[in-house]
Amino acid sequence: MADLSTRAQTLLELHTAPEILALTNVWDVVSAEVVAATDGTRALATASHGIASTFGYPDGERIPLELHLAMVERIVAAVDLPVSMDLEGGYGHPGETVRRAIEIGVVGGNLEDQMKPLDEAVSAVEAVLAAGRSAGIDFVLNARTDAFVKAGPDADRREVLAEAVRRGQAYLAAGAPCVFVPGVVAREEIEALVAALGERRLSVISVPGRSLPVSELEALGVARVSTGPFTQRVALTALQDAAVDFLAGGTLPEGTRALN
Structure with missing residues (x-):
């Protein structure tokens, strides 16, 4: 497996390339x-919701960080691709959580x-990027804003x-290469x-039955599209059927x- 710095550089290049980065989220x-x-498949992204569900926890940092990290560690060890982790809100200490993830x-x-x-x-974004620099890598932060998901129906x-x-714009100015909305x-x-x-700065999630196709998102200039918890739901739907x-x-x- 390539070293951390090489994998980080590869993941960054996938975010900034003319082609959209399509990530099918995984949970085990x-x-x-x-x-x-x-x-x-050129890289992997974990889904915190999916990992939490696997262990019987609800989403939202309810799964203990140690258990969350242990599953991600197993995923990283099983593949020869760059892995991006769903860090949720950073478990109260974004810089330290990223240090442990690295x-x-x-x-x-x-x-x-x-x-x-x-x-x-912004301080949390800066702490994450600083943790990457301390580890000698350019940590590829997909800085998420919950402006839409927390907005009321009215x-x-x-x-x-x-x-x-x-x-x-504030997260990009702080050094994040990509913004997840x-x-x-x-x-x-x-x-x-x-x-x-x-x-090639915007990251979105593909919602079943509602989102534009990946090819159209690419044409619009989107950098990254992921599937979040929906891939696990696809698998569970097939199981139940x-x-x-x-x-x-x-x-x-x-x-x-x-x-x-």
């Missing part, structure tokens, strides 16, 4: 191995701002967009974010592949 070793072996081989990550005061959120979308831009799916809002943040058919007197689906 077998999901990581399956995705890593799939043509077109120690297990992680070279990038998402960090939620949780709509904290902007100066606090919120003025123009105001939400403006706040996402304000925060995103989950909850944005409308073409015109994506276009506005790309115009404000710059091409198979169980329904089997328990109703049928058989398991034809075409089931031996992927483990």
Whole structure:
């Protein structure tokens, strides 16, 4: 496996290349191995929600950090690709959490701002990047703003967009290479974010039945699109559908592949 610095540089180049970086999020070793072996996979990203669910915890830093890191460490060891970790909000100490993540081989990550005061959120971004420099790598921070996901159903979308831009620009100015804006799916809002943040600076999540295709996001100048918890839900949907058919007197689906 390449050294940390090389993997970090590779992950950064994937974010800034003309081609969009499509990341299928994983949550355990077998999901990581399956995705890593799939043509077109160039890096991996973990899903905190998926890892928490695997151990029976709800999302939102409810899973102990030690357990979370232990699973990510197993994922990193199982693949020969750069791995980006969903750091949630940094577990109260973003710089220290990233230091520990780097120690297990992680070279990038998402960090939620949780709509904290902007100066606090910027300080967290700076702490993460400083932890990377201390470790001798350019940690690829996908700085997340929760402006859209925490907006109420009656919120003025123009105001939400403006706040996402304000925060995103602040994170870029602090040194983050990419800004993650989950909850944005409308073409015109994506276009506005790309115009404000710059091409190959915006990261979004693909929402089943709502998001634009990856090819269209690439054409709009999006840097990165990931799947978050939805890949685990795809797998669980297939499991439940198979169980329904089997328990109703049928058989398991034809075409089931031996992927483990």
